[in-house]
Amino acid sequence: MDNQERILTIVRKVSKNNQLPGPEESLFDSGFLDSFALPDMVGELEREFGIKIPDSDLNPRKFESIARIQSYIESRM
Numbered sequence: 001m002d003n004q005e006r007i008l009t010i011v012r013k014v015s016k017n018n019q020l021p022g023p024e025e026s027l028f029d030s031g032f033l034d035s036f037a038l039p040d041m042v043g044e045l046e047r048e049f050g051i052k053i054p055d056s057d058l059n060p061r062k063f064e065s066i067a068r069i070q071s072y073i074e075s076r077m
Contacts, residue, residue, distance in 0.1 A: 003049075007069050010044040023067040028060055038063060045069070051076040 001009075008020060015032045027033040033041060038060060042053050051073065063069050 003073060004066060004070050006048055007045070007066055007073065010041060010048060011066065011069075014040045014044060021066060023070075024065050026064055027066070028064065033060075033063070035060065045073060049073050049077060 004023070011021065011027060011032060012018065014037045015027075017030075017032045021027055021030060021032050025032075038058065041063065042058060045051070046053055053076070057072075061068075062072050
């Protein structure tokens with residue numbers, strides 16, 4: 001499973017939406033995530049990828065889309 005698939009699995013787990021978002025689709029504007037789901041998703045990303053995401057990075061824009069999450073995760077690994 002590649003990083004994008006792992007991220008999609010996490011987004012689907014914390015989202016109430018069972019559809020798959022496009023790589024550049026806004027997860028917040030499209031209703032996949034909201035501000036309440038963001039901390040849950042960040043915790044799952046930390047566990048899945050073995051990284052620590054500092055509180056200063058908890059900005060929804062960093063986690064706007066699957067592509068942005070993937071870029072961020074890969075920069076932390």
